[in-house]
Amino acid sequence: MKSILPSLSRSTDDTSIHQHRYIIAMTVTLACVLELLDTSIVNVAIPHMMGSLGATLDEITWVSIGYVVANVIVLPISGFLGNLFGRRNYLVLSIALFIVASIACGNSTSLPEMVFWRIVQGLGGGGLIATAQMTLFEVFPAKEMGTAMAIFGMGIMLGPMLGPTVGGWLTDQYSWPWIFYINLPLGLAALLLTLLYVPDSKLRKAVTHIDFFGLLLMASGIGALQLLLERGEKLEWFDSWEIVTYTVLSIxxxxxxxxxQLEHDHPLVDLRVCKDGQFSAGLAITFLLGASLFSTVFIFPVYAQTLMGYTAWQTGLLILPSALASGLTMPISAKLVDRGMPPRLLITLGASIFLYSMWMHHHFTTQSGISDFMLPLIVRGIGLGMIFMPLNSLSMANLAPSQIGSATGLYNLTRQLGGSVGIALSATFATKFAHINTDVLLENLGSDTAMERLAGLKNMLLGSGTPAAAAEQAANALMMQIVNKQALMLAYEHLFMLFGFAMISVLPLLAFMKKTKVKASADALH
Structure with a gap:
């Protein structure tokens, strides 16, 4: 223990902070990867968990909902909690809570127990992303902020994309509890590195008053909004009194x-940062970035597993190159900005590349193979990777160091909510588009081509020994399967293009983001 204490004391001086800033960046990014990995890693293990916990499909969804709701409640008050406990202590506490909850999740034997520990895990994980970003703004000088955000961005992009890959492999090779146990070694590594290298904040404000009523309002409002988004499509939106209740409560x-918060002397979240037009424009764009990232990560696995018959592990392997492409693109983007490329130009190029990738996705069919998927997915990763770092830096460019805590919490909450809205809309529109496409295809069943196909199916069945009456009925059933599959495929094609155009639609907001360099006051911290 004596050998550790000198390191801890040395990590608080300026020289040591600069000396270890890249280790600090890797440490907090690892913590973020853990948190985001667990957002999507559970999805592939749902069928296995249903059997072990004796839960229905509707009940087991609370394992995911509980985690995400807890996440979004903590995100906006990360800056306040950092001031209350000390940023370094809060980071350590969050990682430790996440580890303990992960072990408890893996050992859960009932659904209520699992949901409870997932909520605890979400409360621990919710503080990691904003706290990590705040830490990077302090330990890196302004001239290296692009590199810092590129490292951080790799974690933000890789976490959700790696979830299905890692979760599928662990579930297939071992069992579903290992999707939680994997957090133990990685979490302990992040915890130890945090204790050794991460300094406390120099900008900590003394907390003299806790607005408990404001905290209750925030938790109720954001929690109800997240439940609305998670449950809306399943309950057919406003046809359900549950959804109406969530809507009224959230608003x-x-x-x-x-x-x-605007009137309080000691706000939990300093919403006055939104007075800065550049930051507000950044919030709007990052909302669409979150929607595009999480929605495409959501849509493609559903398409691959539902229509193409791939396993979770195979689907994860398909997504992996896209995640790696994002990770490799971010440091390149940072270097381009450092060498003088305007960040707004880079964001525009990234959005255009993302639109092109969605156009490539639009041409997927039920006959597409792995070779057809690889390039579009890689291009998607490149486009998203080009947007993240310059957008992050531009959004914070006008803010004073004392505002970074509230700003990062709001910024990351906005991206998370964008993802939730995007996924909710994807599920809803996929169903609506599929119904519309089914009606259109059914109208064409009387065409010569469709009748020839139906006759071919009937002859195939007759040739296999099926009686004539049964063959006709079976041929009609097979034809409907083909129609439904094609209708769903067309629905996914429409969704891909919809998100591509949505990303392009916010580019005019870049006109409000005129400052192109991170505020030099970051250097004043050192």
């Missing part, structure tokens, strides 16, 4: 919270 509580 009322969030509205009251905003008014209270």
């Amino acid at each position: 009322g509580a969030i509205g009251a919270f905003i008014i209270r």
Whole structure:
């Protein structure tokens, strides 16, 4: 223990902070990967967990919902909690809570127990992303901020994309509890490195008052909004009183919270940072970035497994090159910005490349193979990777160091909510588009081509020894399967293009982001 203490004391001086800043960046990024990995890693293990926990499909979804709701509640108050406990202590506490909850999740034997520990895990993980970003803004000088954000961005992009890959492999090779146990070695590594290298914040504000009523309003409003987004499509939106209740509660509580925070002397979240037009424009764009990232990560696995018959592990392997492409693109983007390329140009190029990748996705068919998927997925990863770092830096460029805590919490919450909205809309529109496409295809079943196909199916069945009456009925059933499959394929094609155009549609907001370099006041911290 004596050998560790000198290292801890040395890590608080300026020279040591600069000396170890890349280790610090890797440490907090590892913590972020853990948190984001667990957002999507559970999805591939759902069928296995249902059997072990004795839960229905509708009940088991609370394992994911509980985690995400807890996440979004903690995100906006990360800056406040960092001030309350000390940023380094809060980071250590969050990682430790995440590890303990992960072990408990793996050992859970009932659904209520699992949901409880997933909520605890979400509370621990929710503080990691914003706290990590705040830490990087302090330990890196302004001239290296692009590199810092590129390292951080790799974790943000890789986490959700790697979830299906890692989860599928662990579930297939071992069993579903290992999707939680994997957090133990990685979490302990992040915890130890945090204790050794991560300094406390120099910008910590003394907390003299805790607005418990404001906290209740925020938790109620954001929690209800997340439940609305998670449950809306399944309950057919406003046909359900549950969804109507969530809507009223979220609007009322969030509205009251905003008014209270703007008027309160000691706000939980300093919403005044939104007065900066550049930051507000960045929030709008990152909302669409979150929607595009999480939605395409959601849509493609459903397409691959539902229509193409791939396993979770095979699907994860397909997604992996896209994640790696994002990770490799980010440091390149940082270097380009450092060498003088305008960040707004880089964001525009990234959005255009993303649109092109969605156009390539639009041409997928039910006959597409692995070779057809690889290039479009890699191009998608490149486009998203080009956007993240310059957008992050531009959004914070006008803010004073004292505002970074609240700003990073809001920024990451906005991206998370964008992802939730995107996934909710994807599920809803996929169903609606599929119904519309089915009606159109059914109208064409009387065409000569369709009748020839139906006759071919009937002759195939007759040739296999099926009686005539049964063959006709079976041929009609097979024809409907083909129609439904094709209708769903066309629905996914429409969705891919929809998100491509959505990303392009926010580019005019770049006109409000005129400052192109991170505020030099970051250097004043050192």
